[in-house]
Amino acid sequence: MKIAVIGGTGLIGSQVVENLNAAGHRAVPHSLSTGVDVVAGEGVDRAVQGAEVVVNLTNSPTFDDASPAFFQASMDNLLAAARQAGTEHFVILSIVGVDRVPELDYYRAKLLQEELLRRGPVPYSIVRATQFMEFMEAAMSWTADGDSVRLPATPIQPIAAKDVAAAVADVAVGAPLNGIRNIGGPDVFPLDELGRLTLSRKGDGRTVVTDPTAGMFAAVKGDVLTDKEAHLAPTRYTDWLA
Template structure:
């Protein structure tokens, strides 16, 4: 099967390309570094030539209101090119809970992206994932100052990126579901607790202070970004993941 991964040079996409190739598929990676411009459409026709499946793992350049026009342009160009090239299945990586948090600009933009894929001319599958374990330290860096890390008590259910990649590969090589599947890690933690566990695992002397107004996830209510009913649940526990020395570079 020939599969084009748009965003295939990024954090998730590059791992997905490697996984698909290991399974014997012809997987190609596409992004700005390979000459693909989703906003103008440059390079799309060549990237999708003779492709069976397109997997979209891109992020917008920013997390603010500019994300929506980016996804509108990118999705429109990609869907037109995919239809022209006879692509039979579009798979989108998205985020658990975005339909429950309209006040976060980036989440609203991802909802728009999903709606464009759903309304498009090609059979599709959407894979929504919870927050990656690999990004917990990045989240902490947004609200760190000196020896203090300020974090809200927002509940999270982090998943290892390897399990996200496995699910994307499974969905991409299967029949389009024309619906959404959600995936999440096995454990739910308040974000401040995730921060403390992470600092302890790395012998980091900083302290976590609860601040319900700190960072992007302060706007997230209740269990909005934890696994919904029917979600696939991974097997990698965050504490085990930390114990094996994983960390963001």
């Protein structure tokens, strides 16, 4: 099976390509570095030509109110090219709880991406993942101040990027869901406790201060970023840290 992986050189995309090729498929990575600009539309037709499946793992360069324009343009271009090429299955990666945090510009943008796919001309699958373990350092850096890191107690269900990639690859070679598959890590932590665990395991002496107003996740109410009914990945956060 020929599979075009758009955004195929990034954290998730590179592993999706590796997994698919190891399984005997022909997965081809495409990105700006290979001459594919999904916003301008340059190289998009060539990238999807002959592909039975398109996996779109591109991401907005910003998380602010400019992100909807990225997803609108990129999906318009990719869906038009996929329809023209006769693509049989179009897959995107989204976020668990994306429809339940309207306060965040980026989440509204990802929800727009989902809606464009649903209304589009190609059978589709949406994989929604919980927060990546690899993003914990970035989340702490947003609110780090000297010897402390401020974090809210937002419930988080961290999943390893390798497990996300495995799930995306699995969905890509299956029949279109024409719906959503939620995937998540095996454990749920309050974000502030996750920060303390991370710093402790790394020998970092900084203190985590619980602050319900700190950082992007302060806008999240309740446990909407977790899903106990999701397909659970095997990697535990403590093992990943080790």
